[in-house]
Each structure stands twice: as structure tokens, then as C-alpha cells.
Amino acid sequence: MPDADVSHHVTPVAAPPIKPRGRWRTLGVLVVLALAVLALLSQGLLRSLNYFETIDQAMSSRAKLGTQTFRLEGVVVAHTIDRTSTGASFWMSGGHHHEIFVNAHGTPPQLFQSNIPVVVEGHFTSETSDRFYGTQILVKHTASYISAHPHRVKAPNGTVR
């Protein structure tokens, strides 16, 4: 039984102390992540839980909104877009036949067009006016995906007409 003999000669030693540096570093990372979550919460969820006001919401709280900056959502009315050197002006409609004239500065996004939902950041031009001055146009595309040319047929050589 050589193993039994060996065990008599082995004197137990204390385990080496665990270096606390790694643990503190990890706890530091956790604290930084917790602060990042708080920053995201304050920036994203608490400040702009509702990212925009619809035109109907804005019109119902028109007096309260005054000339403060907020984001307004509506659909671009067809044939009303006038592209200018500084941006674009157009009419935007809501669900209950409310329409607001928007004069926006800045380049509109690639998808900006008639009958598309948009979110415009800006403010009403005066306390009582229904004209809206926009500083940024965002396109709010829908989740509907339809082929651009569903009736196109393939020619025998494989090309699409």
C-alpha cells in the first residue's frame, strides 16, 4: 500500500489566499453596467416612453403643448410635398381628419414620399397656430411587405419585364 505511506508524509497546507483584485474589477464592471442601464432608462424609457404624439393626441392637448418641442406623427398627404433648398414642406394628416402643415428643415430620409407615416421633431410656430416647424423628419415604415411589381412575368430567357 504505497499510497497509504505517502499520505503520512504529506503535511496539509493552507490554501493560497484568493487575490481580491479580479473580484473588485468584476464588481466595478457590474457597477458600470448598472449605471449604463440607468442612463438608458432615463434617456430612452422615462424621457421618451412614447416616442411621438399622434396628430390627434397633439390636437387634443394643443393648448398644453404650446410651442414646446416634441415629435409629431402623421401620414404625408398625397401631392402636397414641396421640396425646398433647405428641406421640405407638406401636409400631414391624422386619424380624425385633422391636418397640419409642416415646414421642415434638413434632408428628408430616402423613403420620404406621399402617403407614408412620418414622425417630425419640432414645434408649433405659435401658441395658437396649427403650422408645425420641423427640424428632423423620420419615416415610420409599416410592417407590411408587398412585392413592388407583383404582376411582372418572367421571359423565357429568365429576364423580368
Add this chain to the structure above:
Amino acid sequence: MIKQLAQRLLGPLTLVLLVLTFWLGLWVTPPDKIQGNLARLLYVHPAVAWVALYVSFGTAAVASALYLWKRTRSQVMDRIAHCAMEVSIVFIIVTLITGSIWGRPTWGVWWAWDARLTSTAILGLFELAYLALRRANDDPDLRARRSAVFAIIAAVNVPIIHFSVDWWNTLHQGATAFTENGNLLVHGIMLWTLFISLFAFTLLFFWLLRARYRLEVLRDEKYHASLDEALAQRRREGVH
């Protein structure tokens, strides 16, 4: 036998479905009426987000719950939770990147502080915190228990992300594929390609999870082998 076959087929099947997704997405499906060719991101972004939020994080949360339940408590559950969470981080990052690439030409901005995007970013931070928490504990049982509790708490964020587009006004679009009434939003071959992409990326997750799990097992085996070796060496030193 069936299990072995499934394990062997998982990799090749994933690869075939991913190739099929990209072929259908890039060459076969038509451009969208509004978004044109930008809509081709439909075959990547929703599938990656599906895996990140529901499949991988869901796996981690369920494995964590099973670890906390005494009947099913085992090292296997802890390992699965840990590995699924690591893979989930990769998918969350890809979700945010592909969403950003899609957002710039469609919305007009790379990032918007709306509820869907912000809550997804928060989930990514929770996952990083989970991994940091695991590194903060040396005791395996304590580490597994604490991280399992944390994973379950973090899972509360998943329904918030899911319903954020219904609860609040968000710039992010609503549900993809079907409306609340069950009406189709995506049409024809575009819908089938979307479903294939969801399946392909789900399989990719399980393939990655399996590889990561095996790596973890090998790492543990190596650790225990080196510990045995160290003990044997100590005994030999005691003899002399």
C-alpha cells in the same frame, strides 16, 4: 442513434438553410413596394432578433429556472444557461447592428431612443452583467445560484421588449408577418423566406450552443485533470 444522427445533421442542415435563406433573400424574392431592396434585411434582422430575445435568452432563463428547482438542479442546467447567455449576446449585438443598418435609410437615423430599441439595448447590458456576475464568484454553487436568479429577473425585460410596440408609440414597426387579427403582413415568397430564415437562425443558435457547451465541458475536464495532477505532484513532493 437518433440523437447522434440529429447531432451530426445539425451543422450541415443549418448551413444549407442559411445558404437557402441568403439565395432566396438576395436573388429570388422581389423588392418591396415601398422599401425596395432595403426590405431584404427582413430575412436577417427579425430572425436574429427572434433568436436573441426568445430562443437564446429563453433557453438561458428556462435552464436557470430548472437549476433553481431542486428536482432538476444540476451542473448541466447551469452550463446550458451560461452558454446560451453567451451566444445570446452575439445575437443581440447582431440585432442592434442590423437594425441600425436598416434604420438609417428607412427612418433616417442610425438610432432612436424609442421603447423597443432602448429595452433591447438594456437586455444586452443585462446579459453582460450576467457574465460579469459569474466572474465575481469563485464558489461554483453560489455562482450558479446567483446567476440563475439574475437571469430570471432579467427575463422580465423580454415581454417588455415584445409588447413595447403595442404599449407605447414607437418608431420601430409593430409585429412582423401577422397582425393582431392574424392577417398576413408579408406576402408570397417573402413570407416563406422569412419563415426559412427564422428556422435557419434558430438552428444556428443550437449549433453554436452545442459547440460552446462542449468547449465548457472540455474546459472543466482540463481544470479537474490539472487539479489531480497538482495533487499527485504534491504527494510526490511529500515522499521526497
